[in-house]
Amino acid sequence: MSPKRAASGEAVPGGVWLREPGPASRAPALTRERIVAAAVGVLDAGGTEGLSMRRLADALGVHATSLYWHVAHRDDLLDLALDAVFGEVALPAAPAQSWRAEIGAFMGELRAALLRHPWSAALAVSRPLLGPNALAHSESVYAALARAGLAGLDLRAAAAAVSTYVIGSAAAEAAWRNQGAAAARSAVNDHLRRNADRYPTLAAHAVTGEEDWEAHFARGADAFLAGLATPRPAGPATR
Amino acid sequence: MSPKRAASGEAVPGGVWLREPGPASRAPALTRERIVAAAVGVLDAGGTEGLSMRRLADALGVHATSLYWHVAHRDDLLDLALDAVFGEVALPAAPAQSWRAEIGAFMGELRAALLRHPWSAALAVSRPLLGPNALAHSESVYAALARAGLAGLDLRAAAAAVSTYVIGSAAAEAAWRNQGAAAARSAVNDHLRRNADRYPTLAAHAVTGEEDWEAHFARGADAFLAGLATPRPAGPATR
DNA sequence: ACCTGAACACCGTTCAAGT
DNA sequence: ACCTGAACACCGTTCAAGT
Numbered sequence: 083m084s085p086k087r088a089a090s091g092e093a094v095p096g097g098v099w100l101r102e103p104g105p106a107s108r109a110p111a112l113t114r115e116r117i118v119a120a121a122v123g124v125l126d127a128g129g130t131e132g133l134s135m136r137r138l139a140d141a142l143g144v145h146a147t148s149l150y151w152h153v154a155h156r157d158d159l160l161d162l163a164l165d166a167v168f169g170e171v172a173l174p175a176a177p178a179q180s181w182r183a184e185i186g187a188f189m190g191e192l193r194a195a196l197l198r199h200p201w202s203a204a205l206a207v208s209r210p211l212l213g214p215n216a217l218a219h220s221e222s223v224y225a226a227l228a229r230a231g232l233a234g235l236d237l238r239a240a241a242a243a244v245s246t247y248v249i250g251s252a253a254a255e256a257a258w259r260n261q262g263a264a265a266a267r268s269a270v271n272d273h274l275r276r277n278a279d280r281y282p283t284l285a286a287h288a289v290t291g292e293e294d295w296e297a298h299f300a301r302g303a304d305a306f307l308a309g310l311a312t313p314r315p316a317g318p319a320t321r
Numbered sequence: 322m323s324p325k326r327a328a329s330g331e332a333v334p335g336g337v338w339l340r341e342p343g344p345a346s347r348a349p350a351l352t353r354e355r356i357v358a359a360a361v362g363v364l365d366a367g368g369t370e371g372l373s374m375r376r377l378a379d380a381l382g383v384h385a386t387s388l389y390w391h392v393a394h395r396d397d398l399l400d401l402a403l404d405a406v407f408g409e410v411a412l413p414a415a416p417a418q419s420w421r422a423e424i425g426a427f428m429g430e431l432r433a434a435l436l437r438h439p440w441s442a443a444l445a446v447s448r449p450l451l452g453p454n455a456l457a458h459s460e461s462v463y464a465a466l467a468r469a470g471l472a473g474l475d476l477r478a479a480a481a482a483v484s485t486y487v488i489g490s491a492a493a494e495a496a497w498r499n500q501g502a503a504a505a506r507s508a509v510n511d512h513l514r515r516n517a518d519r520y521p522t523l524a525a526h527a528v529t530g531e532e533d534w535e536a537h538f539a540r541g542a543d544a545f546l547a548g549l550a551t552p553r554p555a556g557p558a559t560r
Numbered sequence: 561a562c563c564t565g566a567a568c569a570c571c572g573t574t575c576a577a578g579t
Numbered sequence: 580a581c582c583t584g585a586a587c588a589c590c591g592t593t594c595a596a597g598t
Contacts, residue, residue, distance in 0.1 A: 110562070135591065147592080148563050156591065204447035207492040212509060217520055224522040235533075237526055239540035242493065246541075247482065250489030253446040254481065270451060281456055283463040287476055294474075301478035302485075309548025349581070374572065386573080387582050395572065 112144060114152050118162045122199065125163055129201045129260075133159065160205055165213025167202045170195045174222055181226040182307055188223065189248045189303050196252035200260060203253035211245070220245075230310075240310050247306055255295050351383060353391050357401045361438065364402055368440045368499075372398065399444055404452025406441045409434045413461055420469040421546055424462060428487045428542050431458070435491035439499060442492035450484070459484075469549075479549050486545055494534050 120141045124133050135156060139146040153159055171191045174184050196203040211220070223241050232240055258266075271288075278285040359380045363372050374395060378385040392398055410430045413423050435442040450459070462480050471479055497505075510527075517524035 112562080134589085136589085145564055147565080147594090150592075151562060204443075207446045207489055207496070208443035209496050210505070210509075212512070217513075217523065221520045221523050224526055228522055228526065233526070235536060235540055239537050240544065242490070242537065243486065243541035243544065246489035246493060247485060250446055250485035250492075251481070253489075254485060257446070257448050266449070270449075273451070274456075281460045283467055284456065284460050287463055287467065287472070297474060298478050298481065301474055302482035305479065305482065305548040305551065306545055307548070308551040309544040309546070312544065312547040312551070351581080373570085375570085384583055386575090386584080389573075390581055 112142065112148060112152055114162070116142065117149065117152055117159070118166055121159050121163045122166055125201045126199055130160070130205065161209060161213060164202055164205050164209070164211075165215045167195050167199050168192075168211070168213065168215035168219060170198070171215075171219060173218060174226075181230040182311065184226045185223060185244060186303065186307060188219065189244065190300075192219070192245075192248050193252050193299060196249065197256065200256040203249050203256050206249045207246075207253055227310075232310075243306070243310075247303065251299050251302065255299075258293075351381065351387060351391055353401070356381065356388065356391055356398070357405055360398050360402045361405055364440045365438055369399070369444065400448065400452060403441055403444050403448075403450075404454045406434050406438050407431075407450070407452060407454035407458060409437070410454075410458060412457060413465075420465040421550065423465045424483060425542065425546060427458065427462065428483065429539075431484075431487050432491050432538060435488065436495065439495040442488050442495050445488045446485075446492055466549075471549075482545070482549075486542065490538050490541065494538075497532075 117138070121133060121138055124138050124141055128137075133156070135149055136146040138159070139149055149159075153162075171188070174188065179187075196206065211217075220241065223244055224237065227237050227240050227244075274281055274285045274288055356377070360372060360377055363377050363380055367376075372395070374388055375385040377398070378388055388398075392401075410427070413427065418426075435445065450456075459480065462483055463476065466476050466479050513520055513524045513527055
C-alpha cells in the first residue's frame with residue numbers, strides 16, 4: 083500500500099533536497115482518487131457529453147490511454163464520479179430525530195448535492211447506485227424507515243420512492259436550467275398561450291415567471307412524506 | 322402540402338401500372354414520420370448509445386447526411402422519438418372517474434409505455450417534455466388535479482411529482498433490467514451480505530430473489546396519491 | 561507497475577455538389 | 580426541394596512497446 087522506497091545511494095543528511103526527484107521517486111502520478119476528482123471537474127465544466135477520455139487525460143497532464151490502467155471503461159468514470167457526489171452528502175449524525183425529519187433532511191441535502199453537479203441527477207436515474215457512498219445513504223434511509231415500522235415490500239417501495247423523487251426532481255430541474263433558461267421559458271409560455279385551446283389548464287396554471295424550484299420540491303416532498311406516513315390497508319399481499 | 326404531380330405524358334387509362342415509378346414519382350423517400358419510426362426501432366434495438374446518424378441512415382437506406390435535411394441535430398431525434406413513446410399512451414376518454422383513479426391509470430399506462438422502450442425513461446428525466454403528446458398528457462393531469470381542488474404551486478408541484486415518480490421509477494427499473502440482471506442481482510446480494518456490518522438494514526431487507534417491480538411501483542404510487550389527497554396545512558406561502 | 565504511441569473503427573456535423 | 584459524397588475534428592478502446 084505504501085509507495086515504493088525512493089532511489090538508493092549513500093545516506094547524506096539533507097540529501098533529499100539536493101537529489102533530482104528522479105522518476106523512481108515520483109508517486110504513481112495517476113491514482114483513482116486524482117482521476118475521479120478531475121473527472122468531477124471536467125463534468126462540472128462540460129456535462130456528461132463533455133467528458134472524454136482525451137479531455138480528462140489532458141486535464142491530468144497524461145495520455146488518454148493511460149487512464150485504462152486505472153479504470154476499465156469510460157462508464158466506470160461516470161459511476162465513480164457519481165458516487166463522489168453522494169459522498170458530499172453528510173450521513174445523519176444522531177438518529178435521535180424523527181424518521182420523517184431525518185428523511186426530509188436527507189432529501190434536501192441530496193437534492194443540493196445533485197444540483198451542485200448538474201450532470202449527476204440524470205446519471206443517477208440511469209444506473210444502479212451501488213457505490214459505497216450511495217449504499218451508505220441507502221442504508222440509513224432503510225434504517226429510518228424500518229424505525230418507522232415499515233418492512234418488506236412496503237419498506238423497499240418507500241425507500242425506492244424517496245430516492246426516485248429526489249433524483250427525478252433534481253434531474254428535471256437541471257434539465258430546465260441547462261437550456262437557455264429565460265429564453266426557453268418564455269418560448270414555452272408563448273407556445274402554451276398560442277395553443278391555449280389544446281392546453282387550457284396548462285395555459286392557465288403553468289409557470290409564468292421565475293420558478294421557485296425549492297418551494298416546488300419541498301411541497302412535493304411534504305405530500306410524499308405524508309403519504310408514507312399514511313397507514314397502508316393491510317391487504318394479504320403485504321409480506 | 323400535397324406531393325408533387327407524377328411525371329407527365331399522355332393520359333392512358335391504367336397507365337400507372339405500366340409506367341416505371343420513375344424518380345420523379347418517388348415520394349420524398351424520407352419524411353419526419355419515417356425517420357422517427359426508424360429511430361424508435363434503432364433505439365429499441367440498441368439503446369441511446371446505439372443510435373447514430375449513420376446507423377439510422379442505414380436502416381432507412383439513405384446516406385447519413387441526408388437526415389440533416391429533416392432534422393437539425395441528433396438530439397432532435399431523441400426528442401421526437403421520446404414524444405412518440407408518449408403518443409402510445411391513450412388519453413383518458415371519459416373524465417367521469419375520480420381524479421385519483423384517472424391519475425392512477427395514467428401512471429400505470431405511462432410506466433408500461435416507458436418500459437416497452439427501455440431507453441425512453443432515462444431520456445425523459447434529462448430533457449424538458451415539450452412534445453405535443455407529452456403536453457397533451459400534461460394537460461390532462463393538470464386538469465384532473467385542478468378538479469381535485471389543487472391550484473397554484475400545489476397544482477404544479479403535484480403534477481410534477483406525478484411524472485417524476487413514474488419516469489424515475491421506470492428509469493430505475495430499466496437500468497436494473499438492462500444489466501446482466503440475474504448475474505448482477507446475485508453479485509449485489511453477495512456484496513451486501515459480505516458487508517453486512519456496514520449495511521445491516523440493507524442486508525436484512527433488500528432484494529433477494531426476483532423483484533415484483535409492478536407491485537413495488539404500485540405500492541409507491543398508492544402512498545404518493547394518498548399524500549396528494551392529504552389536505553395541505555394552509556400556510557401563508559400557499560398562493 | 562505504470563505510462564506512451566500508434567492504430568482501428570467509429571462518431572456528429574459542414575458544405576459544396578448534384579438532380 | 581431533397582439527397583449525395585467528401586471532409587473535418589473528434590470519439591472509446593486495443594495492444595505492443597517502453598521504463
